[in-house]
Amino acid sequence: MPITIGHLRTACSQCNLRELCLPYGLSNPELELLDEMVGTRRKIKRHTNLYRSGDPFEGIYAIRAGFFKTDVLLEDGRDQVTGFQMAGEILGLDGISTEHHSCNAVALEDSEVCVIGFAKLEELSREVTALQHNFHKVMSREIVRDHGLMMLLGTMRAEERLAAFLLNMSQRFMARGYSQQEFHLRMTREEIGSYLGLKLETVSRAFSKFQDDGYISVQQKHIRIIDIPGLRKLLNHQAPR
Amino acid sequence: MPITIGHLRTACSQCNLRELCLPYGLSNPELELLDEMVGTRRKIKRHTNLYRSGDPFEGIYAIRAGFFKTDVLLEDGRDQVTGFQMAGEILGLDGISTEHHSCNAVALEDSEVCVIGFAKLEELSREVTALQHNFHKVMSREIVRDHGLMMLLGTMRAEERLAAFLLNMSQRFMARGYSQQEFHLRMTREEIGSYLGLKLETVSRAFSKFQDDGYISVQQKHIRIIDIPGLRKLLNHQAPR
DNA sequence: CGGGCACGTTGACGTGGATCAAACAGACGG
DNA sequence: CCGTCTGTTTGATCCACGTCAACGTGCCCG
Secondary structure, eight states: OOOOOEEOOOGGGGGTTTTTTTTOOOHHHHHHHHHHEEEEEEOOOOEEEEEEETBBBOEEEEEESSSEEEEETTSOEEEEEEEEEEEOOEOOGTTTTBOOOOSEEEEESEEEEEEEHHHHHHHHHHHOOOOOOOOOHHHHHHHHHHHHHHHHHHHHOHHHHHHHHHHHHHHHHHHHTTTSSEEESSOOOOOOOOTTTOOHHHHHHEEEEEEHHHSEEEETEEEEEEEEEHHHHHHSSSSOO | OOOOEEOOOOOOOOOOTTTTTTTTTTTHHHHHHEEEHHOOOEEOOOTTTEEEEEOOOOOOEEEEEEEEEEEEETTTOOEEEEEEETOOOOEOOTTTTTTTTOSEEEEEEEEEEEEHHHHHHHHHHHOHHHHHHHHHHHHHHHHHHHHHHHHHHHHHHHHHHHHHHHHHHHHHHHHHHHOEEEEOOSOOOOHHHHHHHHOOOHHHHHHHHHHHHHSSSEEEEEEEOOHHHHHHHHHHHHHOO
């Protein structure tokens, strides 16, 4: 497994993602405690696993840079992408419940994560209430996100799903200081399809349709959203299935 | 809102669900602290809301008796059932992230919940590490459950979905000391359909098919599973979609 | 610079489940 | 005991998306 382990100390107090991540809202002295807790950074090469389903759970990971997907797979080979994660987001929460991970986390580009030992996190969050609260919010946010995805998978048609996906990406890039109209997708059509409960051909057709209708311009993985309000309308006003 | 509030003290230490619920694994002195934290019980009549999407978040709820569904709804009226909850399970975790609930919780039969103020829970879990850890596990378990549901909604065909649903119900009834072969469904075909991303007619047809094939016997909401291994096989070996 | 390869696009066709419709069963109140 | 209402079953038809197949395109590596 070509994973490089860098024994760099991490400094949450210096991290430009601290407003998005666990340190949000902590005071300076609290941040220093957090700096001690976060052990090391770890570099994950493109297409390698941060962890695999079944791995013993040791800690959670804050993405410092890069892009990940998580997926689960059934014995019969079918699999489902359960999420795409970008800088500032937390990976590994699935492992707490059974002490083993229940999904795979794979880097979609060369990435770097901060390793947060779980025992230490629980220990520190007994002392720092703001950290405790942030962590609870992070978990809750994941639950709410999952409900949104269930809604998408359970009730939306193909074009709505893709519109929701694009708007979600756009919004998350924007929150990180990138353009909300123009971005580069790190995942294949097949991965998008798996995430949205569609086949890759359907995803491709929906991209083409959106381009023909003037909502976006697509060139391979490069997306430019031309009409954000238009996509939003698609989401709400399409005929129910 | 016809909700009865009973100002009974609750005693986790006496509750027969403590092995399934937050108190799991706590020592006697710790249980006494928990008894103090859990404020009141609240009775929820069938078809009334425990909380609604948008309500300010105050605490979480442990189901003492009864049966609930949670659902989310879109502006255009489409809705999706995100889960069915039974005794010993925790409701309200969705509210932590934004301080407002993001889904509706509705009792499907007359029910009773223990109200756990969230500030108190955070406070006590700073002192009682076993409680802290249990709570984290409960949240993580919800995330893992959601991933399973995404898998179901994203990759399974109608009969697989229903088989998965029935096996899940069966397993949860069994964990509560009820029969795993025979039980009463509290929800309508439409609610099952919404949960599974299917229309009620499809659910009904799948029930009939399972009955014809000798897997189950159905009489309205009363289900008797005849061939559990058979249903399991259906889940794993059906042709991919 | 050219050949292979993964990924993406597009078309033709098939089908699982949605939709529409009608009839039925149990629950309840008068 | 009957009428009404809500939930369920079943049949006939339709269509969105899956499937299968062919072809394009950018990219890496020799």
